[in-house]
Amino acid sequence: MKRAVFAFAIVAALFTSCKTEKEKTTEEETVVTEEEMAMTDEKPDYAGFxxxxxxxxxxxxxxxxxxxxxxxxxxxxxxxxxxxxxxxxxxxxxxxxxxxxxxxxxxxxxxxxxxxxxxxxxxxxxxxxxxxxxxxxxxxxxxxxxxxxxxxxxxxxxxxxxxxxxxxxxxxxxxxxxxxxxxxxxxxxxxxxxxxxxxxxxxxxxxxxxxxxxxxxxxxxxxxxxxxxxxxx
Incomplete structure (x- = not known):
């Protein structure tokens, strides 16, 4: 029984770790996308022209x-x-x-x-x-x-x-x-x-x-x- 509980704990830890890493990657991708959008939406330098x-x-x-x-x-x-x-x-x-x-x-x-x-x-x-x-x-x-x-x-x-x-x-x-x-x-x-x-x-x-x-x-x-x-x- 203890072995089964121990094995379950390991699987749960691995799942949590993968989920955390996935969320981190998604957040990083979101940040990059927002930066790219900011660059795309940058308005011309009207005063400079x-x-x-x-x-x-x-x-x-x-x-x-x-x-x-x-x-x-x-x-x-x-x-x-x-x-x-x-x-x-x-x-x-x-x-x-x-x-x-x-x-x-x-x-x-x-x-x-x-x-x-x-x-x-x-x-x-x-x-x-x-x-x-x-x-x-x-x-x-x-x-x-x-x-x-x-x-x-x-x-x-x-x-x-x-x-x-x-x-x-x-x-x-x-x-x-x-x-x-x-x-x-x-x-x-x-x-x-x-x-x-x-x-x-x-x-x-x-x-x-x-x-x-x-x-x-x-x-x-x-x-x-x-x-x-x-x-x-």
């Missing part, structure tokens, strides 16, 4: 209809976005200005691959708040030979909901580090910038791809765009 959290743009989404906008070219001609996508899919890229090193690098990559994109029957259009005089600086600095539109009144950025007022501290930083004035660079004379977003619009006027990130260093790659361009009619 010159954005006021009280008025953040959200951008248009996949499935939305492209806004009915009219663009003014550098030779003062009017061009409707709808007329462009009626003939072929359109890739719309927003960039900040010639003074932005990340924009210059990004547009330089597109300049090298623009023919590959347009060879798929796609129209490539870059939109910026800077004046056309400053667009010329961008073209010279990047070699861009595709269409670049100055958003002379800021309405294009508003229509795509990518525009935001630049904080004074960020304007000061641009002045100190890049020797440029956001407001004086822009056609509107206002310190407004776009989130450097990218949209692909199909021939029905629907947005089929979106890259939207307040972090101006994160952009859609040429390959991502090539992978998401729809077939033209």
């Amino acid at each position: 010159g954005m006021d959290e009280a008025d953040l743009p959200e951008g248009l989404n996949v499935g939305d209809t492209a806004p009915n906008i009219t663009m003014t070219t550098d030779d003062n001609k009017k061009m409707k976005l709808a007329d462009l996508y009626a003939e072929q899919p359109v890739v719309v890229i927003f960039y900040r200005a010639y003074w932005c090193p990340a924009c210059e690098k990004h547009l330089s990559e597109f300049a090298e691959k623009a023919k590959d994109i347009e060879a798929k029957g796609v129209k490539l259009v870059a939109i910026t708040p800077e004046t056309y005089d400053n667009v010329d600086k961008t073209k010279k600095g990047t070699g861009a030979n595709f269409t670049i539109i100055s958003d002379t009144d800021g309405e294009i950025m508003k229509a795509f909901d990518v525009d935001y007022k630049v904080t004074e501290s960020y304007q000061a930083m641009i002045g100190d580090k890049l020797n440029a004035s956001v407001a004086e660079t822009n056609a509107t004379g206002k310190a407004v910038l776009p989130v450097p977003a990218t949209y692909i619009i199909d021939t029905n006027g629907k947005i089929v791809y979106r890259q939207f990130n307040p972090d101006y260093k994160q952009r859609a790659s040429v390959q991502e765009i090539l992978d998401n361009v729809p077939a033209s009619n």
